[in-house]
Amino acid sequence: MTALTLVDLVIRSMRKNLKHYYLYFFALIFGVTLFFIFSTLQHDSAVVEQTDLSAKMASGFQAATVLLFGILIIFVTYANDLFLKRRSREIGLYQLVGLTKGAVSRLLIIENILLGAGAFIVGIGAGMLVSRLFLLLLMKLVGYDGFVNLSFSGAAFLQTAAVFAVLIVITSFRMFWKVRRSQLIDLFNDDKKDEHPKQPKPVLSALLGILGVGMIGFGYWFANSEYMMTAFLFFNMLLVLMLVIVGTYIAFRVTIGWLMTLVRKNQNGHIGLAGALSLAPLMHRMKANAKSLTVITTLSAMTLAMAGFAYSMYYSTEQETRVRVPHDFLIDEVGEGNEGTSAETAEQFAKDLDAAGIEYTRQPITYLDLTASMSGDNLPDLLNWEENTVTTLIFNTRELKAAGLDIEDPATGEAMIHDSGISWLLTDDVFPLGASVATGGTTEKLNVTSIGTQEVASGYAGVYTQLTLNGETFDRIKEAAPAESQRPLVAFNLDDKGDLAEASAIFKNYREEMTLDFYSTYKESLSYNGIMIFITGFLGLAFLVSTGSILYFKQMSEAEQEKRSYTTLRQLGFKTGEIMKGIRRKQAFVFGIPLLMGLVHSVFAIKSVSFLFTSTDITLPVTIAMIAYALIYLVFAVLTIGYYRKTIQAAL
Numbered sequence: 001m002t003a004l005t006l007v008d009l010v011i012r013s014m015r016k017n018l019k020h021y022y023l024y025f026f027a028l029i030f031g032v033t034l035f036f037i038f039s040t041l042q043h044d045s046a047v048v049e050q051t052d053l054s055a056k057m058a059s060g061f062q063a064a065t066v067l068l069f070g071i072l073i074i075f076v077t078y079a080n081d082l083f084l085k086r087r088s089r090e091i092g093l094y095q096l097v098g099l100t101k102g103a104v105s106r107l108l109i110i111e112n113i114l115l116g117a118g119a120f121i122v123g124i125g126a127g128m129l130v131s132r133l134f135l136l137l138l139m140k141l142v143g144y145d146g147f148v149n150l151s152f153s154g155a156a157f158l159q160t161a162a163v164f165a166v167l168i169v170i171t172s173f174r175m176f177w178k179v180r181r182s183q184l185i186d187l188f189n190d191d192k193k194d195e196h197p198k199q200p201k202p203v204l205s206a207l208l209g210i211l212g213v214g215m216i217g218f219g220y221w222f223a224n225s226e227y228m229m230t231a232f233l234f235f236n237m238l239l240v241l242m243l244v245i246v247g248t249y250i251a252f253r254v255t256i257g258w259l260m261t262l263v264r265k266n267q268n269g270h271i272g273l274a275g276a277l278s279l280a281p282l283m284h285r286m287k288a289n290a291k292s293l294t295v296i297t298t299l300s301a302m303t304l305a306m307a308g309f310a311y312s313m314y315y316s317t318e319q320e321t322r323v324r325v326p327h328d329f330l331i332d333e334v335g336e337g338n339e340g341t342s343a344e345t346a347e348q349f350a351k352d353l354d355a356a357g358i359e360y361t362r363q364p365i366t367y368l369d370l371t372a373s374m375s376g377d378n379l380p381d382l383l384n385w386e387e388n389t390v391t392t393l394i395f396n397t398r399e400l401k402a403a404g405l406d407i408e409d410p411a412t413g414e415a416m417i418h419d420s421g422i423s424w425l426l427t428d429d430v431f432p433l434g435a436s437v438a439t440g441g442t443t444e445k446l447n448v449t450s451i452g453t454q455e456v457a458s459g460y461a462g463v464y465t466q467l468t469l470n471g472e473t474f475d476r477i478k479e480a481a482p483a484e485s486q487r488p489l490v491a492f493n494l495d496d497k498g499d500l501a502e503a504s505a506i507f508k509n510y511r512e513e514m515t516l517d518f519y520s521t522y523k524e525s526l527s528y529n530g531i532m533i534f535i536t537g538f539l540g541l542a543f544l545v546s547t548g549s550i551l552y553f554k555q556m557s558e559a560e561q562e563k564r565s566y567t568t569l570r571q572l573g574f575k576t577g578e579i580m581k582g583i584r585r586k587q588a589f590v591f592g593i594p595l596l597m598g599l600v601h602s603v604f605a606i607k608s609v610s611f612l613f614t615s616t617d618i619t620l621p622v623t624i625a626m627i628a629y630a631l632i633y634l635v636f637a638v639l640t641i642g643y644y645r646k647t648i649q650a651a652l
Helices: 003-016 018-043 045-051 058-086 088-096 101-141 154-181 184-192 202-223 233-266 272-315 317-324 341-355 397-402 471-480 497-513 518-561 563-571 576-608 619-649
Strands: 329-332 360-375 389-396 414-418 433-438 443-451 465-469 486-494
Touching (some): 018 058, 018 154, 058 088, 058 154, 088 101, 101 518, 202 233, 202 576, 233 576, 272 518, 272 576, 272 619, 341 360, 341 497, 389 471, 397 465, 443 465, 443 471, 486 497, 497 518, 518 563, 518 576, 563 576, 576 619
Parallel strands (some): 414 443
Antiparallel strands (some): 360 389, 360 433, 360 486, 414 465
16 A cells, blocks of 8 residues: 555545544643643743742642643543544454555554644644633732733743653554554454443452442541551551552442342342443443543542642631741841840831831740650650650740730649641640750759640741740749740731731841741742642642543443444333433443542541641631532533433434
């Protein structure tokens, strides 16, 4: 066969198979568009400058790029496999009329390259059109109100081209491999392959079914138990992940099919039309669909967990910042040679605030910088406090209250601990614990009764443990402590929080010598969390469209395979509405079960890391994220039902 004849055959084939191409073509366009947008935002110099990306989230964007590439490989190769399956009879006919496997492979690869080139051009164009929308969203999330001009990125174009070339090579190789390995009989029967249900062995099926559910349940329990937070945390996380994924696979592979068999058995096989159109096809294909449903469930759980966690971080930015930075401004002695400068600097800062007309409360605070050894029956191993001393900052609640903090007064001889960096480890069963504070020549014994809800001095979160004492206990320890352990602070808290931005701009003149102020820390955290929610949201969109489309494509293929059955039912007098009852039941399972299991998996995943939110109830943001995901996901179910309706109506 000449090259001209082969090209001519390619053109004719592409014209004839437009109805098969559009799914695969959509997958390619979607992949190019999504990757180009993400790459453009990552490489654009204006975006990098305004979001401080190079300093904060460059590594996060790079990791997300790799993950996005992985998502696209799964999505595009699945669409490619479905595309080949729907054309298997045509591939067999080419060989039957005399084309060699090599010629058929070249034909398919040329088609794939042409489709890829077209999808690349359309995808780049679509990406350029909608990149501006994603840019505005990113700027809004990081709290930037100005105008950023997004320009065409050559680096993004080249990166997208390279990634897409890899996708085309992978899909072309799969085409070549399928043609080389397939036999004619397999090609003609490929679209009729179906796994007929075998009567499961009752005892084995019951054991495996219970095992699958048990593995999921044990994974949930272990992830939220005290045994999770040990020195082997990383391996524990892998164990939980393995338990849940394998348990989910067994549930789809055995448990659900076994339960369906019991349902049919209890009805003596009389499952009616709706059951024949829902229960029977599911049983036939459950074994074959177990892998894809497990992948979809796992991806859905990952997406929901990422989206819920990121939105919770963004939602709780202000509250969590206030936990770490309780005072609007705190002036400290930082670095050698700065002793005694806090009062002088505070006086100058106060004059600047007065000149700006900003009203405030100023409160000097003295704390003790000492060491202490902690003891208790239930101290977490991760703290490594046993037989070790801990740098401890001791504060007087009387001064903290005067500075405006809402804080409890411990009883004499007792203390409260404040350390948001380890608060997730200090559960109720840890208390009370003992603290032996070294004051020089003596040791003061304290009974630590509970943990506070926030730090008491800005800038020490996760660095030093803080103890708060009532005035009497503090004065006793202060008297015994060496003079060099006494450190002065000056706290400023504004009367009108609306002045924070202006006051923070004034405070920048002193920041090199200071701990963090609340407003600048809040804006920095908001920018960081905004970038994180954008990345996770972008990946979530890729996961969502990929998983929804995979199910949609799969159901379209099954609808085509079952078209003869619908024709027979219509000829027997069944109406479209009667047939659709069974179809809706089937789609409720196909889309609903992976979504439901993904929701449950994600709830337990988020619950296991909820300790990171020390002052915020994340129920609302997690619920909003899950509802939004479920609604978008269910759009694919509606589209699938609509496609089935058209197929049934056209069957007669």
